[in-house]
Amino acid sequence: MPVPQNRGVVARSLLRDDAYRAIRDAIVDGTLAPGERLNDGDLAAWLGVSRTPVREALTRLEQAGLVRTKPGRYTIVSEVDVRAVRAAQSVTAAMHELAVREALPYLSETELDAMREANARFADALRRDDVDAALAADDAFHAVPVTASANPAIRTVLDQFTPVLRRVERIRFSSLSGRGSLAQHERIIALCEAGEVEGAALAVRANWMTLAPLLDTMLGDENSPPEQ
Structure with missing residues (x-):
């Protein structure tokens, strides 16, 4: 399933924490499906923030086991382990x-x-x-x-x-x-x-x-x- 098209979901003043929660929730509810590739530019456009808080959010999500990253190649939503x-x-x-x-x-x-x-x-x-x-x-x-x-x-x-x-x-x-x-x-x-x-x-x-x-x-x- 592609990244949702509605934009500006996160108020700019909230940035990193809300970017993390928004992406996390999209993974938990299945909007972002297991195996789906995550592009930080697409996610930034969806959330209405810069790429920096998105990248920080993806790092936290990897620590939580919800995404997998191969540096310089891809970030994907983890399968359920x-x-x-x-x-x-x-x-x-x-x-x-x-x-x-x-x-x-x-x-x-x-x-x-x-x-x-x-x-x-x-x-x-x-x-x-x-x-x-x-x-x-x-x-x-x-x-x-x-x-x-x-x-x-x-x-x-x-x-x-x-x-x-x-x-x-x-x-x-x-x-x-x-x-x-x-x-x-x-x-x-x-x-x-x-x-x-x-x-x-x-x-x-x-x-x-x-x-x-x-x-x-x-x-x-x-x-x-x-x-x-």
Whole structure:
């Protein structure tokens, strides 16, 4: 799929970080497909910025495993690497567990209400089969304890590894297997409300590990011999 034709997506004053987020999101949602070549001039025109922030964004995206670059030759969108996704899942689950452990003693009723509201939007998105809205609501749900933890290291790690997971989660949330997260979210809220740090932390970790069966299937498909 070619780079979108609408221009000036990123305000010039935002530059590098928003260029990174815009390209990252286009990769995660499939607008920029696996294997697609990325031309920094085309991306700069699309985003309405110079090539410098685009090149910086592509460097960050390579570190996150979303693009591959051969200097002087090409930059392409990475294929989904199941082993890399599995590694990202383990790290992400651990970070969310840590966030809940650090945040729960200080969570207010306002923050619990924010989690309930995000989960209600998540449920509505699943009913409407709106994958983008489901992912946005899921992000909002988990962002509450991450923000409340006030631990910038957690956010830094999550910013790097979560996009790798989101590419695969689009598959899960477009199927019935994504519905299980709704009940898991409700359990997390109940445990947080009860002040059960250990239970809530483990429930959050389990929620982030629910991609495992899908990854096992994808890995099995990769290892299957080709049909004759």
